[in-house]
Amino acid sequence: MLTLLSRLLSFSVRHRFLVVALTIAVGALGAYNFTRLPIDAVPDITNVQVQINTSVKALSPVEVERQVTFPIEWAMGGLPGVQQVRSLSRYGLSQVTVIFDDGTDIYWARQLVAERLGAAKESLPPGLGEPQLGPIATGLGEIYMWTLEAAPDARRPDGQPYDLTDLRTIQDWIVRPQIRTVPGVTEVNSIGGYERLYQVSPDPAKLVGYGLSFRDVLEALARNNANAGGGYIEHKGEQYLVRATGLVQSEEDIRGIIVGNHGEVPIRIEDVAEVGVGRELRTGAATEDGEEAVIGTAIMLVGENGRAVSRRVDEQIKAVNKSLPEGVTVKTVYDRTYLVDATLSTVRNSLLEGAALVVVVLFLLLGNLRAALIAALAIPFSMLIAVTGMVEGKISGNLMSLGAIDFGLIVDGSVIIVENCVRRFAEEQRRLGRALTREERLDLAYDASQEVRQATIFGELIIAIVYLPILTLTGIEGKMFRPMAQTVVLALAGATILSMTFVPALVALLLTGKVSEKENFLFRPAMSAYGRALAWALSHRPLVVAAAGVVLVASGLAAAGLGREFAPKLSEGALALQPARIPSISLTTSVAMQAKLERLLKERFPDEIEHVFARTGTAEVATDPMGPNVSDTYLMLRPRSAWKKAATQEELAEAIEEAIRELPGQNYEFSQPIELRFNELISGVRSDVAVKVFGDDLGVMLEQANKIGALLRATPGAADVKVEQVTGLPVLTIDVDRRMVARYGLNVADVQEVVEAAIGGVSAGEVFEGDKRFDLVLRL
Numbered sequence: 001m002l003t004l005l006s007r008l009l010s011f012s013v014r015h016r017f018l019v020v021a022l023t024i025a026v027g028a029l030g031a032y033n034f035t036r037l038p039i040d041a042v043p044d045i046t047n048v049q050v051q052i053n054t055s056v057k058a059l060s061p062v063e064v065e066r067q068v069t070f071p072i073e074w075a076m077g078g079l080p081g082v083q084q085v086r087s088l089s090r091y092g093l094s095q096v097t098v099i100f101d102d103g104t105d106i107y108w109a110r111q112l113v114a115e116r117l118g119a120a121k122e123s124l125p126p127g128l129g130e131p132q133l134g135p136i137a138t139g140l141g142e143i144y145m146w147t148l149e150a151a152p153d154a155r156r157p158d159g160q161p162y163d164l165t166d167l168r169t170i171q172d173w174i175v176r177p178q179i180r181t182v183p184g185v186t187e188v189n190s191i192g193g194y195e196r197l198y199q200v201s202p203d204p205a206k207l208v209g210y211g212l213s214f215r216d217v218l219e220a221l222a223r224n225n226a227n228a229g230g231g232y233i234e235h236k237g238e239q240y241l242v243r244a245t246g247l248v249q250s251e252e253d254i255r256g257i258i259v260g261n262h263g264e265v266p267i268r269i270e271d272v273a274e275v276g277v278g279r280e281l282r283t284g285a286a287t288e289d290g291e292e293a294v295i296g297t298a299i300m301l302v303g304e305n306g307r308a309v310s311r312r313v314d315e316q317i318k319a320v321n322k323s324l325p326e327g328v329t330v331k332t333v334y335d336r337t338y339l340v341d342a343t344l345s346t347v348r349n350s351l352l353e354g355a356a357l358v359v360v361v362l363f364l365l366l367g368n369l370r371a372a373l374i375a376a377l378a379i380p381f382s383m384l385i386a387v388t389g390m391v392e393g394k395i396s397g398n399l400m401s402l403g404a405i406d407f408g409l410i411v412d413g414s415v416i417i418v419e420n421c422v423r424r425f426a427e428e429q430r431r432l433g434r435a436l437t438r439e440e441r442l443d444l445a446y447d448a449s450q451e452v453r454q455a456t457i458f459g460e461l462i463i464a465i466v467y468l469p470i471l472t473l474t475g476i477e478g479k480m481f482r483p484m485a486q487t488v489v490l491a492l493a494g495a496t497i498l499s500m501t502f503v504p505a506l507v508a509l510l511l512t513g514k515v516s517e518k519e520n521f522l523f524r525p526a527m528s529a530y531g532r533a534l535a536w537a538l539s540h541r542p543l544v545v546a547a548a549g550v551v552l553v554a555s556g557l558a559a560a561g562l563g564r565e566f567a568p569k570l571s572e573g574a575l576a577l578q579p580a581r582i583p584s585i586s587l588t589t590s591v592a593m594q595a596k597l598e599r600l601l602k603e604r605f606p607d608e609i610e611h612v613f614a615r616t617g618t619a620e621v622a623t624d625p626m627g628p629n630v631s632d633t634y635l636m637l638r639p640r641s642a643w644k645k646a647a648t649q650e651e652l653a654e655a656i657e658e659a660i661r662e663l664p665g666q667n668y669e670f671s672q673p674i675e676l677r678f679n680e681l682i683s684g685v686r687s688d689v690a691v692k693v694f695g696d697d698l699g700v701m702l703e704q705a706n707k708i709g710a711l712l713r714a715t716p717g718a719a720d721v722k723v724e725q726v727t728g729l730p731v732l733t734i735d736v737d738r739r740m741v742a743r744y745g746l747n748v749a750d751v752q753e754v755v756e757a758a759i760g761g762v763s764a765g766e767v768f769e770g771d772k773r774f775d776l777v778l779r780l
Contacts, residue, residue: 005457008501009449012501012505013446019502019505020502020505030388031384037305037387037391037397038396040305040397040398041306041339042400042674043396045476047476048103048106050100052117053622054128055093056128061089068094068129069094072124072131074120079098081104091283093622094129102478106302110133135187136302138302140300143310143336144317145295145298146296146317146330146331147192147295147613148294150327153327154326154328155327162325165195168192168193168194173772174320178320178323179317183309184301184308185312189296189623190295190296190621191284191285191295192285192293192294197278197280197776198251198275198278198775199275199277201276201780203272210262214754217269221269222765226765227247228243228244229241230243247767248767251277254767254776255270257269282587284587284616284618285615285616287595288611288612289612290596290599297619310336314335339572339573347399351402351405355379355380358379362376362411362415368422370511371418371511375411377502379411382491382492382495385494385498401483401486404484404485405491409488411495414503417448417449417456420448421445421507425441435514442508449503460496463492467489471486572672573637575671576675577635578676579668581629582665583629590616590628593663594616598633605652607642609636610637611636614633616628616632632676656670708723736751757778760779761777762777
């Protein structure tokens, strides 16, 4: 190996122009790869998982668990590479999450789940909803959020002001389709407002009077809302396609549909029902600064560059605003770009300051500016080599990976070689009494590099070996810290290669003329003091060793008392506040309480909080299923220089918690947007630490969970300890007396159809308005 290194050093010195040109080309490749490097604020620690969401309208959690969740969860058993299957059943929603081993290809995992899901669908009752796979995203997926706002004087074409239903329609049919076309966006989620629909509300008394039923109305709507094709006919040498149109176009068309006959008089929908534009029973709502709003969320495809996708979405939002009705605008409320840019700024400043400090120190130590610059050039080129390795190894650039690079380690080998070359050049010039010739300079550059190369390469290998244990980490620990170790090793490898090729070539090229080894006047006293201290230490060896042992033991005892944390918390520039209310609360009341909370926060913290928005309940795409009693509240903070009531984010959270205690009926948890999403996806809970209780008796499990919660509350340092609410949701149950309904000639299904249509509503088709389509619903 040493022979190979000698040949490499000789080649680099003799073909110095070629080596420098190749190094510049490698640097240019690294600069190009930097534009391809996936960049985000933190490492993505989300496990490989596939979500299966089934929207089950109007069913209670018990029926959802029994009829939908259990068959799907059962079908996922036995899939290769599955670590865990967990599920959640709420009103109107079933969610099953299948977690695979780390390293599993997400598309292969989705294919396996889709195959099993096809078999599971056969076990599901018909008409309850179609299971859908969740978006291909991770905990870093929610990169951009916006609200739709209408100016106070904005008017619809009919002269009426825009309401929440209109804004939701604009979000679903104008904004969402355009954002979904952005490269890197896998899904666009919507929450807030009301989904528009056409509603037919029969009068039960009139139906009885005409001898009609709900089923008659439903069948009449279905029969009179369809198009049909009749093939084609040939006429005078031309071919005509035949189609019969029958889709309803307006409320008047719906009112004119014939339900039956009373004698010879036709009975129309308008005779037995009211027809109008209605609202869907919603499972979620959104608020902004104390007012109801419509919020859209762009979800990034797994593996994409968060910074680049956020910028693309932002550019598309500007184009979307041009296509909206007059007076309606899209307002950005959360943009991941600001956090990524802040992270990159921190890394960039650290790198530039470190590089400048290295150059200054090298100049002071070597006393030669050219030599200092030669050694310092190893820093940018090593970084660019590491970037190329990160791109090829699919390692994202973030605060953990890029911020872990130590310039002292990178430049160490180059400094030793440059310093030895300067020393040898100066000694040889003093011996000869003249400047070196080109051949003498080349030979001496090779000899000086060869002289220290073995020692420096072993030192760099030892440093790289230190990171090997980190490279063996798996799970969340591996995803968090392995990119850091990989980046450092890549940078060290690049620095090692440069110190054997690029640095000797530059020494041979640039260290011409008179070269002197000067000792800086600042270091003369230090060197003198060090010499005296070294002599004293060698003459008092037992005392020095004993003192070092005492310091080591004392340091160990002090370290044992320090707090421990998995990873340092990144300040995201935003807070996530989660109010939890009683399970029986209605969505309307929960939204009213949330609006009051937001107004209080804006009033009490005007200098700290720029704006507040929240999502209550479950959005259209149930990536984050919540009941109506839980709100994800985002507090977007102003620059810290403007704060008056706190100096740090932790102090601000404490001040906010103190202020909102006056609002009754709510418990609060504080977190940050990305941190909160990671907790939800990885463990299915919203806290840093969770204890799960398993069993088959809900009452016993709840009792044990309350005992565990009491123990945890007594633990020093524990905050926001709570037991998940699993009971307390009121249910109005209608038990059908089979004997009584049989006396009236009715089946159980007849009664259930009336109950379903009366409250939840029954779909009778769709009404098309251009590209838009709205449900046609039969509901009392």
